[in-house]
Amino acid sequence: MNVGETTRTTEELGARRLARATGLLFVVLLVFGMLTALTLDAVLVPGDATVTASNVLGSRWLFVAGLVGWVPLVCADVAVAVTFHALLKAAGPLLSPLTAAFRLVYAATLVALVPQLFTAYRLLTDSGPASEAGRAGREAQALAGLESFDVGFQFALVFFGVHLVLLGVLLRRSGHVPAVLAGLVVAAGAGYLVHNLAGLLVDLPAPLSAVLLTPSLVGEVGMMIWLLVKGVRVPTTAPAPLK
Known part of the structure; x- marks a missing residue:
């Protein structure tokens, strides 16, 4: 084996290891993404502070688990932005960092929003004034924080949708995954974009939400699954840069 072949073999091994590491990060995103989303959906009743407060206090440990789950979720999102950039920079020297930037903006938006959830929890578990007015005031503030987070999260997902569209284009260009899978990633991004932009303006019917998501x-x-099982396909020739 000559030097060129040895170098190529090393690069292929490194790319496949990086791809599988990205696949493991996707597992973290899936697990904690479901935990955080389902927790908020289970407790939040828009417009009803009393029921929302009762839901939070009635499932306190689940809500706390959801709060803590945002930490590994955001960390994994940042890490995925970096690993995908490392995998795809050859396919798009300009597009790859832009793609990573949109995911980092999404993660940064979450970092700014998540403290509202912790504040809402502390308001509802505060041992402050026990009067009816004091309790009602804290419940109203907590509901406002939860609803504000919900709207902000939808807005953050718009950036995430843009990231997925660009990621699908890069994946298709790189040849690392099947074209069908790259197309599904683009479709996923488009679904996030339409669903969350529309959801910020109107209440979407459940069937339409299901179709979009x-x-x-x-x-x-x-x-x-592809990253965990297959890693990536390394083309025999480098793709032309996508600007």
Whole structure:
């Protein structure tokens, strides 16, 4: 084996290891993403502070687990932005950092929003004034924080949708994954974009939400499985840069 072949073999091994590490990060995202999303959905009743407070206090440990789950979730999102950039920078020297930037903006937005959840929890578990007015005031503030987080999270997912669209383009260009899978990632991003932009303006019917978000589930889970099982396909020739 000559020096060129040895170098290529080393690069292929490194790319596959990086891809599988990214797949493991996707597992973290899936597990903690479901935990955090389901926890908030289970307790938040828009417009009803009393019921929302009762839900939080009635499932306190689940809510706390959801709060803590945001930490590994955000860390994994930042790490995935970095690993995908490392995998795809050859396919798009300009597009790859832009793609990573949109995911980092999404993660940074979450960092700014999550403290509202902790504040809401502390308001509801505060041993402050026991009067009816004092309790009602804390419940109203907590509800406002939870609803504000919910709206902000939808806005953050718009950036995430842009990230997925660009990521799908890079994956298709790189040849690391099948074209169908890259197309599903683009469809997932488009679904996030339409669903969350529309959701910020109007209440979407459940069937329409399901239609828009199904590609995201298929695309992201498919990507996770492919990265874990197959790693990446390394083309025999480097792709032309995508600017």
